């Protein structure tokens with residue numbers, strides 16, 4: 172039986188969608204109806220959809236799409252975003268993912284994408300294809316009565332001068348994209364959101380397979396009226412036996428362009444009457460949140476995990492696009508078994524720019540491409556990798572120099588799932 176991955180026709184696409192549902196263990200994953208298929212098709216480039224078919228049934232799926240990734244310093248590079256990777260349980264471990272990945276990465280390299288990106292369902296899957304965890308996520312759960320915030324106080328404070336407004340989904344679709352681009356311009360690790368993202372995340376055109384309940388949306392306006400922050404949250408309805416409110420607010424998204432907006436929005440959600448627990452959603456590991464509370468121990472880390480994985484496709488462009496804080500030079504030997512991106516490179520950096528070119532000089536450090544993926548947004552430590560035996564140092568102190576070269580002032584953060 173021919174099990175070659177190939178692109179998918181419009182007629183086959185509903186069956187491909189069913190296979191995605193099966194792979195992601197959605198119990199009701201039948202062949203979706205016309206309306207549902209049209210919703211997906213509207214945001215899908217079929218040239219970048221791969222499937223494997225056997226006896227008319229789709230048994231493997233893979234899709235990629237164009238994305239922009241913010242690197243350290245705020246520049247954006249084109250990324251090949253990978254999603255909907257599934258192999259039906261009857262066909263697993265026969266190399267189907269490996270073949271779909273190889274075809275997609277080769278096409279991305281050909282197109283000129285600088286990196287490939289994905290959110291890994293499980294840690295052990297993607298390292299073998301050259302991906303490394305470039306950003307990490309932390310979710311906090313705040314015990315509001317323990318946080319030390321004064322419940323008698325209005326939020327934001329009078330001294331702040333800004334205000335918070337509850338808005339609806341249409342306002343978010345209007346204000347959100349501009350705010351998001353301001354935030355993404357200063358936060359490495361963030362990825363682009365298209366119009367469909369804003370529609371789906373405000374309840375428009377949500378596929379039937381995904382359940383949707385309308386959230387609350389609040390924006391923070393600075394004293395001069397600028398929408399500087401947005402928080403999206405839902406609340407449950409739980410009461411104790413003694414008639415005490417014990418409600419939880421679960422934040423599904425919060426972006427802020429200024430520290431004032433960030434403070435005001437967290438204080439706001441922690442000050443809503445009846446709310447005794449706040450779940451933060453995906454934040455950067457160095458988020459201001461716990462330290463914004465008078466008692467940071469009221470914020471318990473509920474989740475800490477790898478998040479956005481990157482696979483560098485073009486080492487010089489990936490390393491020249493970002494900024495560096497120091498003057499330095501390093502020769503990196505980057506191993507890539509696929510031959511797509513590896514080689515030996517001289518990286519010369521300074522606060523005013525960087526150059527990365529192939530070289531025949533002796534290498535200072537050798538590392539696999541997956542480790543470079545983990546380092547390129549400044550979120551990993553070459554010294555730790557050396558201690559783990561995953562980076563070879565050919566000159567004493569080279570790993571410590573690499574630590575200083577790659578370091579970024581704040582941790583990388585990707586708030587999105589795709």
Ligand SMILES: CC(=O)SCCNC(=O)CCNC(=O)[C@H](O)C(C)(C)COP(=O)(O)OP(=O)(O)OC[C@H]1O[C@@H](n2cnc3c(N)ncnc32)[C@H](O)[C@@H]1OP(=O)(O)O
Nearest residue numbers: 253254255256257258263264265266267268269289292295
């Ligand atoms: C970006 C995203 O969409 S993330 C979502 C990923 N999808 C899922 O987790 C859904 C459930 N799982 C699956 O559908 C499948 O098991 C997949 C897609 C993860 C793997 O597909 P397969 O076709 O079985 O992978 P394939 O046979 O090509 O395996 C290649 C290698 O990866 C390894 N591998 C694959 N999946 C896993 C895993 N979950 N854990 C550990 N190793 C794995 C295989 O053992 C194999 O190793 P080898 O090269 O040393 O022999």
